[in-house]
Amino acid sequence: MHHFAYRRGVSHASVLHAEEVDLCALADTVGTPFYCYSTATLERHYRVFAEAFAAAPDTLVCYSIKANSNLGVLTTLAALGAGMDVVSEGELRRALAVNVAPDRIAFSGVGKTKEEMAFALDEGIFAFNVESEPELRALSEVAASKGLEARIALRVNPDVDAKTHHKIATGKAENKFGVPFDQAPSLYRQAVTLPGIMPAGVHMHIGSQITDLSPFRNAFALLSELVGTLRGGGITIDFVNLGGGLGIPYRPDEAAPPLPTEYAALVKEAVGDLGVRLLFEPGRMIAGNAGILVSRVLYVKPNQTKTFTIVDAGMNDLIRPTLYEAHHQILPLVEPTPETPTRITDVVGPVCETGDYLALQRPLPELHAGDLIAVMTAGAYGAVQASQYNSRLLVPEVLVSGDRYCVTRPRPSYDDMLAAERLPEWI
Numbered sequence: 001m002h003h004f005a006y007r008r009g010v011s012h013a014s015v016l017h018a019e020e021v022d023l024c025a026l027a028d029t030v031g032t033p034f035y036c037y038s039t040a041t042l043e044r045h046y047r048v049f050a051e052a053f054a055a056a057p058d059t060l061v062c063y064s065i066k067a068n069s070n071l072g073v074l075t076t077l078a079a080l081g082a083g084m085d086v087v088s089e090g091e092l093r094r095a096l097a098v099n100v101a102p103d104r105i106a107f108s109g110v111g112k113t114k115e116e117m118a119f120a121l122d123e124g125i126f127a128f129n130v131e132s133e134p135e136l137r138a139l140s141e142v143a144a145s146k147g148l149e150a151r152i153a154l155r156v157n158p159d160v161d162a163k164t165h166h167k168i169a170t171g172k173a174e175n176k177f178g179v180p181f182d183q184a185p186s187l188y189r190q191a192v193t194l195p196g197i198m199p200a201g202v203h204m205h206i207g208s209q210i211t212d213l214s215p216f217r218n219a220f221a222l223l224s225e226l227v228g229t230l231r232g233g234g235i236t237i238d239f240v241n242l243g244g245g246l247g248i249p250y251r252p253d254e255a256a257p258p259l260p261t262e263y264a265a266l267v268k269e270a271v272g273d274l275g276v277r278l279l280f281e282p283g284r285m286i287a288g289n290a291g292i293l294v295s296r297v298l299y300v301k302p303n304q305t306k307t308f309t310i311v312d313a314g315m316n317d318l319i320r321p322t323l324y325e326a327h328h329q330i331l332p333l334v335e336p337t338p339e340t341p342t343r344i345t346d347v348v349g350p351v352c353e354t355g356d357y358l359a360l361q362r363p364l365p366e367l368h369a370g371d372l373i374a375v376m377t378a379g380a381y382g383a384v385q386a387s388q389y390n391s392r393l394l395v396p397e398v399l400v401s402g403d404r405y406c407v408t409r410p411r412p413s414y415d416d417m418l419a420a421e422r423l424p425e426w427i
């Protein structure tokens with residue numbers, strides 16, 4: 001469900017709109033490529049998720065900033081009452097910049113530095129998701145030196161197969177994330193004795209784009225068992241953090257992923273009677289369908305065996321096809337007529353890499369130089385991973401609400417790009 005649809009346009013019969021904004025007109029104003037986000041879609045997805053847990057009043061939905069950290073997006077979600085899940089000081093500063101209360105922020109990640117820990121402690125965040133024994137000791141040192149107490153959840157790796165792409169599976173024993181399930185009790189016993197550490201919760205996040213509920217069911221059953229073990233050992237556990245990971249549809253023809261209500265029913269069954277506060281860290285599920293990447297066709301280049309459609313957005317703007325072999329639906333901004341022929345084409349960017357593509361061997365309505373396209377479902381793990389590779393300008397981001405839009409991150413100039421660097425004095 002999203003708010004990008006064909007409607008009567010300013011200069012064409014039927015043009016893709018973001019809510020009420022004509023995307024062809026927007027492309028003429030902002031220039032291509034650019035990301036475009038829908039406020040209505042962000043709000044809807046946050047509400048659908050949060051309302052699935054309305055019966056469990058002590059629930060905190062911490063939007064996972066790394067999916068899309070645009071300040072316009074974060075402000076929109078913060079206004080709905082979202083907490084935030086951060087994985088760096090930079091993300092923590094973004095959450096604070098949009099006035100998220102520190103006690104609604106959880107800090108994850110395997111490589112937090114002591115400086116990051118100190119900053120988060122000073123700000124008084126809700127909890128640290130601790131991923132190893134050495135990290136636990138480092139946090140203890142930092143907190144004790146400040147006379148503060150860090151509330152922690154150990155991130156437990158349940159060794160379950162999340163049945164997702166191997167680059168976004170995080171809950172298998174061979175992944176770098178979390179502590180092994182069977183070592184968790186002894187680490188908690190150790191945590192209790194460490195100065196500055198207050199064990200209070202258990203955390204799990206087993207992967208992303210999970211479209212089958214059974215890995216969650218298995219993981220949460222283990223988590224519930226662990227809470228029982230810890231309580232049996234006299235450790236107080238007052239929250240569990242079940243992470244994010246709920247999948248979204250990327251193809252119009254694929255089976256719909258589980259609904260938040262189905263996920264909520266599973267959660268209730270697995271941990272409903274533990275009497276704990278529930279935390280969640282959804283990212284993709286909130287932002288994925290709320291964003292698109294708009295690009296213009298530069299050239300159509302036939303070779304002996306195939307046709308390349310060369311567009312002005314590349315892997316530096318959207319790396320998901322290259323990194324995760326991800327499929328993104330591509331729509332022409334001007335709606336094709338029934339007479340438009342379909343052609344099979346590779347949609348590629350200008351970057352000097354064979355891996356620079358947005359779609360391979362894709363049947364698409366025939367495209368011509370100058371045509372505009374939308375790469376759908378690009379709101380999560382899109383702009384956040386953009387780079388300046390090939391010295392291409394960082395792609396701008398636009399947030400739409402109704403018939404209004406705001407360029408929340410403008411395209412830098414080439415002068416800005418060059419001014420960010422310094423020359424050595426010895427030449």
Ligand SMILES: *Cc1c(COP(=O)(O)O)cnc(C)c1O
Binds near residue numbers: 067109208243245281
């Ligand atoms: C990435 C991440 C999430 C968000 O995952 P989604 O699949 O986008 O919901 C949540 N928690 C942690 C710890 C993460 O690293």
